[in-house]
Amino acid sequence: MASIFTKIINREIPGHIIAEDENYIAFLDIMPLVKGHVLVVPKQEVDYIFNLEPMVLSGLMTFAQKVAKAMDKTIKCTRIGVAVIGLEVPHVHVHLVPLKTMDDINFTRPKLKLEKEELAEIAEQIKKGF
Template identity: 80%
Template sequence: MATIFTKIINREIPAHIVAEDEHYIAFLDIMPLAKGHVLVVPKKEVDYIFDLDDATLSGLHLFAKKVAKAIDKTIKCTRVGVAVIGLEVPHVHVHLVPLRTMDDINFSRPKLKLSQEELAVIAETIRKGF
């Protein structure tokens, strides 16, 4: 059965996409730790990041770097934090979280609840950073 991320990739369910190419996609987390929290996902459905082939793994990080630079340019933050947890969805994904403090990337704290309109504005803002 396809993961929720594969359903986003296939446009079966909506997402606030900020970047995409032939192999990777980046979209806003709908339960973000901070405004501008993005998930970067390979289009190839693999559960565990270290099961990716070398080319896909390195490409994922290079794509994430481009997205992080766009977040840096457009979202007020000190820097962009990176996390790979890999337990929530059985499809590799990298979290890019705009940081002002270390606590901004604490996954045990309550998530933000943003409206679809707020998410759309944030996604458009990040897209302008490319």
């Protein structure tokens, strides 16, 4: 069965897409740790990051770097944090989290619940950084 991320990639369900190419996609996390929390995902559905082919893994990180630089230009934060947890959705994804403090990337904190309009506004803001 397709992961929720594959369903976003295939446009079967909506997502606030930030950037996309033939191999990767970046979209907002709909239950973010902080405003501007982005997920970067390979379009190839693989469950575990270290099972990716080396070129796909390096491409994922290069794509994530481009997204993070756009985020840096458009979101007020100290830097962009990176995390790969890999337990919650069986599809490789890299979390890019705008940081002001170390606690901003604490995954045990309650997630934010943002309205669709606010998510759309944040996505448009980040897109301006490209």
